[in-house]
Amino acid sequence: MIFQNLKINSIKLKNRIVVSPMCQYSSQNGSPSNWHYQHLEHLSSTGASMVLLESTAVDRLGKISDADMCLYNDTHEKNLKKLIKFLKSKNDIKYGIQISHSGRKGSSYAPWIKHNTPLPKKKSWKTISASSISRDKGWPKPVAMSKLQIKKVVQKFRNSAIRANRIKFDCLEIHMAHGYLLHQFFSPISNKRIDEYGGSLINRTRFLNEIAQEVRKVWPRHKILGARITGTDHLKNGLSINDAIALSKDLKRIGFDYVSISSGGILPLTKMKQKEAFRVDMAKKIKKNSKMITTTSGMITKHDVSENIIKNKKIDFITIARIIVKNPRWILELAKKNKIKNLIPNQYKRII
Numbered sequence: 001m002i003f004q005n006l007k008i009n010s011i012k013l014k015n016r017i018v019v020s021p022m023c024q025y026s027s028q029n030g031s032p033s034n035w036h037y038q039h040l041e042h043l044s045s046t047g048a049s050m051v052l053l054e055s056t057a058v059d060r061l062g063k064i065s066d067a068d069m070c071l072y073n074d075t076h077e078k079n080l081k082k083l084i085k086f087l088k089s090k091n092d093i094k095y096g097i098q099i100s101h102s103g104r105k106g107s108s109y110a111p112w113i114k115h116n117t118p119l120p121k122k123k124s125w126k127t128i129s130a131s132s133i134s135r136d137k138g139w140p141k142p143v144a145m146s147k148l149q150i151k152k153v154v155q156k157f158r159n160s161a162i163r164a165n166r167i168k169f170d171c172l173e174i175h176m177a178h179g180y181l182l183h184q185f186f187s188p189i190s191n192k193r194i195d196e197y198g199g200s201l202i203n204r205t206r207f208l209n210e211i212a213q214e215v216r217k218v219w220p221r222h223k224i225l226g227a228r229i230t231g232t233d234h235l236k237n238g239l240s241i242n243d244a245i246a247l248s249k250d251l252k253r254i255g256f257d258y259v260s261i262s263s264g265g266i267l268p269l270t271k272m273k274q275k276e277a278f279r280v281d282m283a284k285k286i287k288k289n290s291k292m293i294t295t296t297s298g299m300i301t302k303h304d305v306s307e308n309i310i311k312n313k314k315i316d317f318i319t320i321a322r323i324i325v326k327n328p329r330w331i332l333e334l335a336k337k338n339k340i341k342n343l344i345p346n347q348y349k350r351i352i
């Protein structure tokens with residue numbers, strides 16, 4: 001089952017294993033560096049049917065760190081296009097990109113320099129969010145966005161989507177999770193607005209839906225369009241699975257193809273406990289209720305577990321990150337157990 005095709009619109013994924021987006025904090029002026037060529041080339045020959053490129057900022061203020069990948073000007077577009085052309089010339093797989101705005105999580109150090117730490121004042125930029133509530137102790141207070149700023153950010157997502165299509169990405173994913181700007185509007189923990197963008201679930205979803213609608217208008221129907229969303233905040237008074245089901249139904253109505261179920265991240269510390277495949281049951285429930293194509297991530301590290309997720313839990317595809325970096329042969333070893341040979345590059349067939 002896990003090696004069966006999955007056709008979404010006219011894009012055919014060879015199997016049900018996709019590489020999850022992984023921020024590299026290694027871009028140069030927002031464009032891919034040589035590191036990206038190496039990193040993405042490696043991931044492209046792991047047997048995955050699609051590689052999703054990292055969270056990419058739709059605007060200068062939407063970066064997490066200074067070295068984030070960006071897609072808001074012609075130079076970013078030109079350099080990303082070169083990278084994708086290179087990758088597609090060598091690998092018969094699909095590529096997607098995740099576009100995002102960091103909101104109050106922006107203006108921070110790359111995690112290996114200082115984990116969960118904002119930049120010092122002279123290097124920092126003023127962040128924006130749903131409300132003027134800082135992310136944690138020691139973090140600056142973001143500016144609560146005006147309605148004009150909200151409209152402008154909607155347009156930024158639209159513009160990056162247009163650029164992503166011109167680059168020839170097969171899939172576009174909107175990042176609505178992990179404590180970034182869209183999640184900051186969705187979660188009652190970070191959104192205390194009293195206008196039509198805050199309060200009720202409908203109001204907290206409004207900004208997300210406006211972005212989804214604008215992106216839907218410009219992203220071609222024959223390609224794949226998805227969103228990474230929060231299944232739960234893992235916090236009392238935070239988002240719950242019912243909120244995620246409501247958002248998934250909205251996205252389906254707007255014309256999105258899939259939801260990628262993640263969780264946590266609105267605060268640095270939550271009650272989230274990571275264990276093998278810990279989001280699968282939540283994703284299954286969201287799929288059952290929303291009827292959306294669904295994927296999930298989160299410590300899917302065992303071959304038999306991954307097969308069970310597709311076969312018995314009826315999740316459409318899995319999204320993996322750390323295991324494929326730790327063991328780039330993970331998918332090929334699973335393929336071998338299943339007597340699948342066509343994922344191994346010809347040049348390696350005598351070896352693997």
Ligand SMILES: Cc1cc2nc3c(=O)[nH]c(=O)nc-3n(C[C@H](O)[C@H](O)[C@H](O)COP(=O)(O)O)c2cc1C
Binds near residue numbers: 024054055262297
């Ligand atoms: C180095 C690293 C960078 C990540 N960057 C992103 C990102 O850009 N966007 C995103 O949605 N998730 C990001 N994540 C989360 C992963 O996509 C994935 O969902 C998470 O690691 C759980 O899956 P895993 O247990 O297979 O690693 C990142 C994770 C890691 C380890």
